[in-house]
Amino acid sequence: MTKERVVLDSDLRYLDKGNLFQSRSELSVAKMLSFLGHDYQYNVDLELPNGKSAKVDFKAGSKYIEVIDSEADVAKFKQLREQLPNLDIIAVGHSKYASKIEEMDSLFFFDSADHMQTGSIFIEDPSLAFDYAHILPLVEKCSVLHGHTSTVMVEVIGSMKNNLVVDFSEAKRMIKETLSVIDHKFFINNKYLKKEDDLHYYVAFDGPKxxxxxxxxxxxxxxxxxxxxxxxLSSEIIRLLAPKMPQNVQALGVYIYEGVNKGAHIIAGVKKED
Incomplete structure (x- = not known):
C-alpha cells in the first residue's frame, strides 16, 4: 500500500527576486512590498548597542519589518525594540502571537474561517440560579450558618465546529443539570467533619463566634x-460541568453572583480523559 506523503510548510520553498524565504508569511510580505513598488532588502544585519548583530527580515528604505513565525521571533522583536527604541520597525505575523507584541502599530494575520477557530459563548439567564447555606469559620462575619440565592453565568470556550462552540440550548440544559446537584445544599469544608453515620455528618469547629x-x-x-x-463553589461547578461538555470545549468560566455587586469568576481549562 502506497503511503501518502504529508507536505509540511518546511518542505516548501518560497522564492521572490532570487530570495529564498523561510515561510509563506515572509513571501506574502515580499509580494506586497513588490506590488506597492517598494524595493526591499531581505535578511538584513542590524548592529546592536552591545556590539552584537541581529538579522531583520525586511528593510524598505529606512523602515524595517520583522515577520513573527515563532517564539524566537517574538523575543528578537522585543530585543530590537528595547535596544533600538528609535528604530522604525513593525512586526507582521500569526494571530497567536498578537498578545505577546504590545506595540499597537504592529500587524497580525488572523486565521480565516477556513481554519480551526477558537470562540466562546456565555449563558446568563434568571433560571440559572441555586439556593444554598454555608459556613466560613475563617471569616468572622460569615462564621455562622447563613444562606444565599446566587445566580450563575457560564462561559464556554472551545474550537468551532460548524461555526458553533456548543448549541445554546444544550449548554443551558447541561448547566441546569449541574446546578440541580448543588441546589438547596449546605456547603462546608470536609476538614471540619468529625464523624459520620449512614444518615448524618457531624461537623464541629471553633470559630470567631x-x-x-x-x-x-x-x-x-x-x-x-x-x-x-x-x-x-465556582470551581466545583466547573468540575461537575466539564464532563458533560463535548470534546471541542477547551475551558469553562463560571461567574457566581453572591448578592448585589459582588461575586466571583473562575476560569479553568478542561482536559478530557481518553
Whole structure:
C-alpha cells in the first residue's frame, strides 16, 4: 500500500527576486512590498548597542519589518525594540502571537474561517440560579450558618465546529443539570467533619463566634475540598460541568453572583480523559 506523503510548510520553498524565504508569511510580505513598488532588502544585519548583530527580515528604505513565525521571533522583536527604541520597525505575523507584541502599530494575520477557530459563548439567564447555606469559620462575619440565592453565568470556550462552540440550548440544559446537584445544599469544608453515620455528618469547629457542633443530614449536605467560598463553589461547578461538555470545549468560566455587586469568576481549562 502506497503511503501518502504529508507536505509540511518546511518542505516548501518560497522564492521572490532570487530570495529564498523561510515561510509563506515572509513571501506574502515580499509580494506586497513588490506590488506597492517598494524595493526591499531581505535578511538584513542590524548592529546592536552591545556590539552584537541581529538579522531583520525586511528593510524598505529606512523602515524595517520583522515577520513573527515563532517564539524566537517574538523575543528578537522585543530585543530590537528595547535596544533600538528609535528604530522604525513593525512586526507582521500569526494571530497567536498578537498578545505577546504590545506595540499597537504592529500587524497580525488572523486565521480565516477556513481554519480551526477558537470562540466562546456565555449563558446568563434568571433560571440559572441555586439556593444554598454555608459556613466560613475563617471569616468572622460569615462564621455562622447563613444562606444565599446566587445566580450563575457560564462561559464556554472551545474550537468551532460548524461555526458553533456548543448549541445554546444544550449548554443551558447541561448547566441546569449541574446546578440541580448543588441546589438547596449546605456547603462546608470536609476538614471540619468529625464523624459520620449512614444518615448524618457531624461537623464541629471553633470559630470567631464560638464553638459550633452540628449534626446535618447527608442528603442535604455537600462536602467540599476547601472552604465554602463563592470562588470554591465556582470551581466545583466547573468540575461537575466539564464532563458533560463535548470534546471541542477547551475551558469553562463560571461567574457566581453572591448578592448585589459582588461575586466571583473562575476560569479553568478542561482536559478530557481518553
Amino acid at each position: 464560638g464553638y459550633f457542633s452540628l449534626q446535618v443530614p447527608k442528603s442535604t449536605t455537600y462536602m467540599l475540598s476547601g472552604e465554602a467560598t463563592v470562588e470554591n
